Amino acid sequence: MARVQALEAPELRPVVRVRRRTVRRTVETALWYVALIAMAVVTVFPFAWILLTSLKGLADPIFSVPPQFLPNDPTTTRASWTRFRCRPSS
Amino acid sequence: MALVRRYVGRGPARFLGGRSLTPYLFLAPALVLIAIFLFYPIASVLYYSFTDFDIATPPEWVGLANYQRLVRDPTFWKALTNSIIYLLATPTIIALSLALAIVVNRKLRGIHIFRALYYVPAVSGSIAIGISWRWLFDRNGFINSALISLGVLDEPIAWLAEPSLTLAIAMLLTIWAGIGYYAVIFLAGLQNIPEELYDAAQIDGCNNLQKHWHVSIPGLRPQIVFVFVISSLAALKVFDEIYVLTGRTGGILDSGTTVVFYLWKQAFQLNNAGYASAIAIVLLALTLVFSIVNIRMLERRTDTT
Numbered sequence: 001m002a003r004v005q006a007l008e009a010p011e012l013r014p015v016v017r018v019r020r021r022t023v024r025r026t027v028e029t030a031l032w033y034v035a036l037i038a039m040a041v042v043t044v045f046p047f048a049w050i051l052l053t054s055l056k057g058l059a060d061p062i063f064s065v066p067p068q069f070l071p072n073d074p075t076t077t078r079a080s081w082t083r084f085r086c087r088p089s090s
Numbered sequence: 091m092a093l094v095r096r097y098v099g100r101g102p103a104r105f106l107g108g109r110s111l112t113p114y115l116f117l118a119p120a121l122v123l124i125a126i127f128l129f130y131p132i133a134s135v136l137y138y139s140f141t142d143f144d145i146a147t148p149p150e151w152v153g154l155a156n157y158q159r160l161v162r163d164p165t166f167w168k169a170l171t172n173s174i175i176y177l178l179a180t181p182t183i184i185a186l187s188l189a190l191a192i193v194v195n196r197k198l199r200g201i202h203i204f205r206a207l208y209y210v211p212a213v214s215g216s217i218a219i220g221i222s223w224r225w226l227f228d229r230n231g232f233i234n235s236a237l238i239s240l241g242v243l244d245e246p247i248a249w250l251a252e253p254s255l256t257l258a259i260a261m262l263l264t265i266w267a268g269i270g271y272y273a274v275i276f277l278a279g280l281q282n283i284p285e286e287l288y289d290a291a292q293i294d295g296c297n298n299l300q301k302h303w304h305v306s307i308p309g310l311r312p313q314i315v316f317v318f319v320i321s322s323l324a325a326l327k328v329f330d331e332i333y334v335l336t337g338r339t340g341g342i343l344d345s346g347t348t349v350v351f352y353l354w355k356q357a358f359q360l361n362n363a364g365y366a367s368a369i370a371i372v373l374l375a376l377t378l379v380f381s382i383v384n385i386r387m388l389e390r391r392t393d394t395t
Contacts, residue, residue, distance in 0.1 A: 036204045039204075040208070043210060046222035047210060047214070047222065049225065050222050067232050
């Protein structure tokens with residue numbers, strides 16, 4: 001019996017260690033992605049803000065507290081894409 | 091004998107002390123362009139710096155009067171101080187873009203997307219970037235409204251009208267816009283460092299941070315020197331950020347005025363082209379000294395390896 005246990009134990013141990021390592025690695029990777037996304041927000045935000053502002057209608061506030069991200073002026077939202085046409089429709 | 095030897099050789103042209111003229115012929119087109127568009131303008135600026143010149147009427151020789159005025163001009167000294175403060179952006183940019191390159195060098199899924207996103211500011215025009223930042227930092231802009239709604243601020247801060255902040259925000263803009271570009275240079279350097287060096291460092295008992303300190307940074311020395319040279323010269327010559335962020339004013343009490351901005355203001359707003367030329371010559375001398383120091387650094391580095 002003792003001999004059997006001695007054979008089984010070393011087989012079991014690596015399994016536990018591997019699982020613990022994969023958990024640690026997953027958490028690590030997740031943290032890396034959080035950092036990468038945070039940095040991406042910082043670099044891209046000014047451009048996103050320009051794009052969103054370009055879509056805002058006349059009734060949408062550009063300067064407001066709290067800041068408004070998406071255009072929701074119902075009368076001009078659809079029309080605001082016209083700014084991206086070659087010849088803006090007046 | 092010497093004369094005979096001088097004219098012996100192959101090819102049609104044997105002048106210039108026995109050296110062939112052929113290489114100079116190949117260089118000629120580039121040299122002509124450089125002469126017309128670089129050396130001639132520099133020479134004429136040097137001439138104008140000794141004159142009283144308002145662009146519209148012919149220049150009038152005044153000798154060293156412009157330089158004497160320069161030494162006694164408090165705004166010029168303020169601009170020079172600001173430009174030298176601006177150099178602080180260089181070490182910051184090196185540290186941040188190096189860190190970013192090391193992060194982005196990890197083999198993670200979708201890392202290419204992040205690399206591309208970080209490079210977006212580098213492919214955008216400085217005026218477009220400047221305008222977007224002006225919006226964000228406006229008194230009623232996004233930064234203020236976000237901070238107020240988060241409860242950090244009670245009152246909006248006039249970021250760009252605050253003399254103590256003007257230069258800092260411009261530097262922040264330079265750093266933000268430059269990181270992506272310089273990180274690409276560092277990334278290229280990192281990918282040239284052999285993997286074995288990291289393995290060896292690991293065997294010697296280095297943790298992740300020590301590996302980068304002992305392998306990545308020494309391996310990136312040429313890139314670091316290059317980025318140092320490029321970004322410090324860019325910092326000395328900064329103009330766009332100041333122009334847009336301060337709305338062509340140079341900031342309240344010249345708080346954001348740098349040497350190049352002051353040069354532009356004297357030349358094109360106050361029509362003192364002669365005086366502006368004197369500023370340009372001083373700036374040229376400054377950048378020349380800086381470049382020589384930088385090139386010395388580069389040479390010393392290639393000698394030791």
